[in-house]
Amino acid sequence: MTRQTTAELTATPRETGRGTEIRLESVTKDYGLTTPAVDDISLTIEPGEFMTLLGPSGSGKTTTLNLIAGFETLTAGTISLDGADVSDVPPHRRNLGMLFQNYALFPHMTIAQNVAYPLRQRKVGKQEIARKVAEVLELVQLTGRDDTHPSKLSGGQQQRVALARAIVFEPKALLLDEPLGALDRNLRAALQTEIRRIHREVGSTFVFVTHDQEEAMNLADRIALFNSGRIEQVGTPQQLYAEPETLFTARFLGDSNVFELGRTALGSVVWEGESWAVDPATVSAHPGVPSGCAIVVRPEDVEVAGGRDAVPAGANAVRATVRDVEYMGAYRTLLLTIGERGLFGRARISALRGDYAIGDDVVMWWRPRSQRIVAA
Template sequence: MSSATDIVPESTGTAGAGTRIKINGVSKRYTGATALDSIDLTVEPGEFLTLLGPSGSGKTTLLNLIAGFTDLSEGTIEIDGEEVNNIPSHRRGLGVVFQQYALFPHMSVADNVGFPLKQRKVAKAERMDRVAEALRTVGLGGYESRFPSELSGGQQQRVAFARAMVFNPRALLMDEPLGALDKNLREKLQLEIKRIHQEVGRTFVFVTHDQEEALVLSDRIAIFNNGHIEQVGTSQELYERPATLFVATFMGESTVFRGAPAWQGDNWSLDFHGAQLTGRRAPFSGPAALVLRPESIKLAHDPAAVPDAHLRCPVTVTQSIYLGSGKKYELGLPDGSTGIARGGIVDGAGIQAGDRVLAHWDPERGALLPDTGEESIT
């Protein structure tokens, strides 16, 4: 076990300065398996970057490599320009929060939070002041004398956050920290984490498989799939301008029209079981998939109600689900696949399950992507 003098001192940077983490050609291989394959990624100073993907996609492996808990097979990791490949985890100056709270059950909240400061031999008076400030930041002021067994799951996770931040780490790494909490508490703590990030100004790297959580929290999101990064971008970029079919189907619900497009200059046309779909996208060879978000699709009984400029396709409404603020429709497409449309109560007036209707949309709202056959399964 490391002595206190082996532990990296707290960051001397000012709040808001943040830390840059640079991943250069990083791979991680185990016997018979590759967890990560030549990853390049930069986390900008003060950024909230989320590593998002299904289980086994490599996101937690990358977080463990950054933290120094796992040795990489190839490539380099730099923190503020310093290569840290051979620097042990306790010398990297990073705070880490896991799904399991990992609190010391025999210690009070104050002692749990103050443990990193004690390891760094911070004087007791200063330690007490900083523990109190960290607990106020996470909304637990006055809880210093309680023990973990006297706290709810959400409160224990807040203590874990306070402990990870109390020594002013260069960056905070979080591995599915809200995964064990119920939906309401999870949503509440998402907003707390967002507030804390804005308040302390440090670099946050967050791992989750929950798309909605990533959309709420992140400045940017890196989408992982089978040890690769499919796309990095803001929530809006990933949702509205996905680069691959996997990203399009992983980041929220979508309707996919498949076919072999014909190219004429910058224009394409796709015959989808008799429906003529057209648009303007950069051409590529091979099969294509036209992807539409549920809110982009409108439904109409009467063809005369469809704007002339809209593309259209006959569908069957298989389910109509009332959502309070609107309705969600499950659609049977001509090729036997399923589509999704959403609209307000007025938008879907008179449309019921079993109806044969026209799905229509503005051609600018769809994304035409190479059809690799690899959709996400969520």
């Protein structure tokens, strides 16, 4: 499986922002189990960047966030903030904000008192506290709710209070550990928009942990995709979706039609007797077309025809059978059984098309430039 080099992991499309650079070098956390929870990862998060740590449960993303925060100790490697090594610095001296899924608000305190708490701990003067609390409550759109207690607020409002408290002392960076996981879908979408807006206005570095691919794609400047304690790939949401480097990346982000390859030849691949053309630009990090790879085609890049005579010259094609049709509002998804192995696949077509029904024999086809060849 292809892993990112340090140079690739530290590349970023964004310009330097007002926040803090966070650099992880050969970071490992080993609890003495079969494999380390975090296994020798290197990553640079640029000042002012919104970096999302994405991956399934147990992949190491939350442990990495806790290592950055100082809640966990390193087994090996270093963590630095703006070039200063903080590997042995306790959490309260790293000056990082933290936002959790469970809000962690003090129920006996008002909104204003909850938000002011970090400032009081830092011995900030009363007038300065009042000014900063008013500013941050305006930022999270809770002006006028100063004297309300958390129990009188909705889940989304409580999370806004927790966010205000996490940024009121102007931390070097804000670490967010699945902060929207307890909210319903509509409220989660609304707060995603608010978090993105606040990130732009504050200009700080945000590090956001989630297992939700849509949330990561919506929020992040860049995504670090975790798999079994290591970083599988780092890039913008567009790069990870359109240019996956491994089969894990292709499957984790979005739906994919995946064809694991048999024998290969220069300029073409063979799958169940079908010879398909290869565009060199679609081969991910491999010289030529190696074995042990797979072709990945996104459903929106697949077209469906009634027979081979309707397939354009130069397109790659394979026979399939329609097993179901899903109406998704703006489009329809054809669920397909592909080839002799009965591979499961998808094709996205216009919602206006109703010319395919369950049981229809069809030909699915795509342009070679639309496919991606990745390590299997």
